[in-house]
Structures are given as structure tokens and as C-alpha cells.
Amino acid sequence: MGVRVLVVGSGAREHALAWRLALDPEVGRVWVAPGNAGIPREDRVPLAATDLEGLLAWARRERPDLTVVGPEAPLAAGLADRFREAGLLVFGPTREAARLEASKALAKALMREAGVPTADFRSFDDELEALRYLADHPLPVVVKASGLAAGKGVLVTDDRAEAQAFVRALFSGRFGEAGRTVLIEEFLKGPELSVLAVTDGERVRLLPPARDYKRALDGGRGPNTGGMGACSPPSDASEALLGQVEAAILRPVLKAMRARGTPFTGVLYAGLKLTPEGPKVLEFNARFGDPEAQAVLPRLSGSLYRLLASAARGALEPEAVGVRPGAALTVVMASGGYPGSYRTGFPVEGLAEAAALEGVLIFHAGTEVEGGRVVTAGGRVLAITGMGATLEEARARAYRGVRLVRFSGAHYRRDIGEGC
Ligand code: AMP
Ligand code: GLY
Numbered sequence: 001m002g003v004r005v006l007v008v009g010s011g012a013r014e015h016a017l018a019w020r021l022a023l024d025p026e027v028g029r030v031w032v033a034p035g036n037a038g039i040p041r042e043d044r045v046p047l048a049a050t051d052l053e054g055l056l057a058w059a060r061r062e063r064p065d066l067t068v069v070g071p072e073a074p075l076a077a078g079l080a081d082r083f084r085e086a087g088l089l090v091f092g093p094t095r096e097a098a099r100l101e102a103s104k105a106l107a108k109a110l111m112r113e114a115g116v117p118t119a120d121f122r123s124f125d126d127e128l129e130a131l132r133y134l135a136d137h138p139l140p141v142v143v144k145a146s147g148l149a150a151g152k153g154v155l156v157t158d159d160r161a162e163a164q165a166f167v168r169a170l171f172s173g174r175f176g177e178a179g180r181t182v183l184i185e186e187f188l189k190g191p192e193l194s195v196l197a198v199t200d201g202e203r204v205r206l207l208p209p210a211r212d213y214k215r216a217l218d219g220g221r222g223p224n225t226g227g228m229g230a231c232s233p234p235s236d237a238s239e240a241l242l243g244q245v246e247a248a249i250l251r252p253v254l255k256a257m258r259a260r261g262t263p264f265t266g267v268l269y270a271g272l273k274l275t276p277e278g279p280k281v282l283e284f285n286a287r288f289g290d291p292e293a294q295a296v297l298p299r300l301s302g303s304l305y306r307l308l309a310s311a312a313r314g315a316l317e318p319e320a321v322g323v324r325p326g327a328a329l330t331v332v333m334a335s336g337g338y339p340g341s342y343r344t345g346f347p348v349e350g351l352a353e354a355a356a357l358e359g360v361l362i363f364h365a366g367t368e369v370e371g372g373r374v375v376t377a378g379g380r381v382l383a384i385t386g387m388g389a390t391l392e393e394a395r396a397r398a399y400r401g402v403r404l405v406r407f408s409g410a411h412y413r414r415d416i417g418e419g420c
Contacts, residue, residue, distance in 0.1 A: 014070040124184065140158040333410050
């Protein structure tokens with residue numbers, strides 16, 4: 001019959017996780033809570049990712065062999081702790097460990113302690129002090145809310161007045177609790193790299209590296225988003241560089257987390273800048289990246305289930321997965337207006353045609369089924385991944401898929417893969 005796995009979340013990342021887990025020989029059933037229109041109705045559990053009580057009651061009843069948590073919010077709310085207390089195997093950090101993502105102030109303090117390279121910064125709980133510090137800070141400057149803000153709590157600018165206005169907005173509560181502590185940070189130059197590692201707290205298994213395209217518009221212009229595309233592997237992510245990231249960044253952070261009494265198990269995701277002085281950390285995430293997962297997971301051979309379950313048990317089996325040669329590239333199709341306000345409920349056409357293309361995978365994000373049709377239901381609507389022997393082939397395939405899919409107001413970047 002095979003093991004039964006619950007994936008928590010509703011994005012394309014969770015669709016990709018469910019799809020990849022279902023390929024594993026050990027896995028007999030994958031549920032997704034709450035999932036989206038990409039998940040067969042019978043496999044959807046109609047509970048929000050943040051409905052801890054509901055999920056716990058459901059899991060006590062169904063006893064999944066493994067629960068994999070996609071997004072940060074349920075982790076930060078303590079889902080993994082609650083499941084573990086109930087004797088359920090869960091892949092994801094405890095609430096305390098997830099603070100590595102949920103509190104940028106904590107992550108920064110820990111990096112300073114562990115000697116991990118990161119941008120210089122100061123953190124402020126007081127608006128006037130922050131504004132005073134900003135007054136003669138070199139430009140460009142980076143202003144961040146310390147707490148979780150879905151990638152929208154960050155401003156990178158060379159306009160001092162804009163930075164000041166953002167500091168004021170954060171303290172005035174635009175991001176609620178997330179903005180109560182504000183970081184002002186040195187601007188780092190260089191390409192970005194996402195390194196995701198599965199860990200049991202001590203041992204690590206690096207997944208194939210990826211590059212995320214965070215801005216809304218071509219050429220890296222426009223506001224920051226959750227991510228508009230991804231490619232794997234980036235040409236500048238050499239084995240030597242990844243070894244350096246593991247030795248100088250991931251291992252020291254895991255060690256510091258153990259020393260704090262809050263060992264980190266799950267995905268430790270380092271968002272890096274490749275600066276002339278070497279890789280420096282922009283942020284840590286406590287989960288798979290989205291859209292990185294949609295480009296990284298299809299590249300894995302072996303058993304993702306065995307990798308994640310062994311990490312959750314505290315005895316990581318790093319050889320459970322291998323990496324397929326070739327490349328993958330993911331293009332996000334978003335609702336017109338995203339990351340600002342947008343309308344939903346538009347029918348999505350062409351999904352079956354796109355899914356039938358060779359080397360193309362369609363992962364749903366903000367979609368729902370309405371009257372038997374797939375309609376848009378969120379900011380990021382679909383993630384379309386192309387697989388190929390080369391990045392160029394992967395890219396051509398992904399965009400071939402994108403061109404077949406239509407919904408009113410659809411917006412996507414045309415330049416995913418450039419500079420990869
Ligand atoms: P974060 O949520 O901290 O990863 O920030 C979101 C995005 O803002 C990053 O992916 C970068 O593109 C940009 N960013 C954040 N911090 C810096 C920095 N210190 N220097 C340059 N860009 C940054
Ligand atoms: N793609 C960025 C993130 O998942 O945070």
C-alpha cells in the first residue's frame with residue numbers, strides 16, 4: 001500500500017512536493033492541505049495551512065507516516081512542535097528553530113556570533129534612532145522589517161527620502177508585528193544564489209542550487225515579489241563554491257542553533273549574494289523556496305520521501321537522493337497587478353495542452369476549481385517548469401508551456417534564465 005504523506009500548503013511549491021513524493025516507490029498516498037486545483041479533489045484536505053488545531057485533529061485521525069510543511073507561517077506558529085508532541089513524524093523546524101527565518105534580527109545576531117559572512121546592519125526598535133542612522137548611511141541602502149512579510153517587507157533603494165518613508169511606514173504598522181523591529185543594512189552587490197539543504201540538525205544534504213528572479217518585471221525592475229521564476233543550476237554555482245557555502249555558512253549556523261538548544265531540522269535555505277569577497281548571506285529561510293522548489297525538485301533522482309523522513313527522524317540519509325544531469329527552469333504566471341492588488345476568478349485555459357508538451361511540468365499555485373473549471377485564485381497562479389539537457393532547452397520548453405496557457409490579465413517575466 002505504501003506510506004501516506006501529508007503536505008501542508010497551497011502553493012506551487014506544495015504541488016511540486018506532492019508530485020515529487022508521489023514518484024517515490026515507498027509512497028502510496030499524498031494529501032495536500034489545503035492544496036489547489038492542481039491536486040486531485042480526493043487528495044485535498046480542506047484545512048488552511050495555518051489551522052493548526054484542524055490539521056492536528058485530522059492527522060491524529062488519519063495518522064500520516066510523514067507530514068511535510070511547505071510555508072513558513074505554520075512553522076512559525078509551531079505546527080512541527082504540535083505534531084511531534086502528538087507522536088507524528090514531521091519534516092520542518094520547531095517554532096523556535098523557525099525563528100531563523102521569522103526573525104531577521106535573530107538570524108543576524110546568530111550570524112555575527114558564528115562568524116557567518118553577511119551584510120553589515122543595525123537593528124532598531126525606535127523610529128527616530130532608525131531615521132537618524134539612515135540620515136548619513138551610504139546609498140543604496142536596504143531597509144527591512146524583521147518579521148515575516150512574504151518577501152514584501154524589504155526596500156532596496158538609492159533614494160534616501162524613499163528609505164525614510166519606508167522606515168516610517170514600517171513603524172506605523174503597515175506590516176503589523178513584522179515591522180516592529182527594523183533593520184538597516186549595507187547594500188551587497190552581485191548575483192544571488194539560493195542554496196537549499198536538507199538537514200537533521202547536524203548532517204546536511206545540499207540540493208541542486210538555484211537562482212530566483214525576485215522582481216516583478218523584466219531586467220530585475222519593479223517591486224520585490226515572492227519570486228517570478230527560477231533556474232537550476234546557475235552557471236556560477238561551482239562545486240567549490242557550494243563546498244564553501246556548506247563549510248562557512250550552513251554548518252556554523254546549524255552548530256550555533258544546536259548550541260542555543262534549538263537544533264534546526266528541515267530545509268535550511270540560504271539566500272546568498274555572490275560578492276567579490278565571497279558568498280554572503282541575505283537571509284535564511286526555514287523551508288523550501290518557492291519557486292526554487294519547482295526547479296530543484298524535478299532534478300532529483302532517488303527517494304525524496306526517504307530523504308525527508310530520515311531528516312525528520314534525526315538520522316539523515318544523504319544518499320537517498322541523487323541529481324539528474326541537465327537543467328530546469330521555472331516561469332511563474334501571475335495575476336495582473338501582483339504583487340499589488342489583483343482580481344481573481346478568471347478561467348485558466350490551455351493547461352492540458354501545455355502539460356502534454358515534452359519536458360514541461362505545470363505546478364498550480366493560486367488556482368481553484370469553480371463550476372468544473374480551473375480559475376485564478378491568487379497572486380502567483382501557476383509555475384511552469386521546463387526540463388532539458390541544457391538550460392537553453394529547459395527555458396525553451398518552459399516558455400512553450402507558458403505560451404499555451406491563458407487567463408485574463410496574465411503576467412510573467414520574459415527573461416527568466418538570463419544571467420543564470
Ligand atoms: P530578503 O527578504 O532579506 O531576502 O530580501 C529580499 C530581496 O531584497 C533579496 O533577495 C535581494 O534581492 C534584496 N536584498 C535584500 N538585502 C539586500 C542587501 N543587503 N543588498 C542587496 N540586496 C538585498
Ligand atoms: N523564492 C524566495 C522564497 O521562497 O523565499
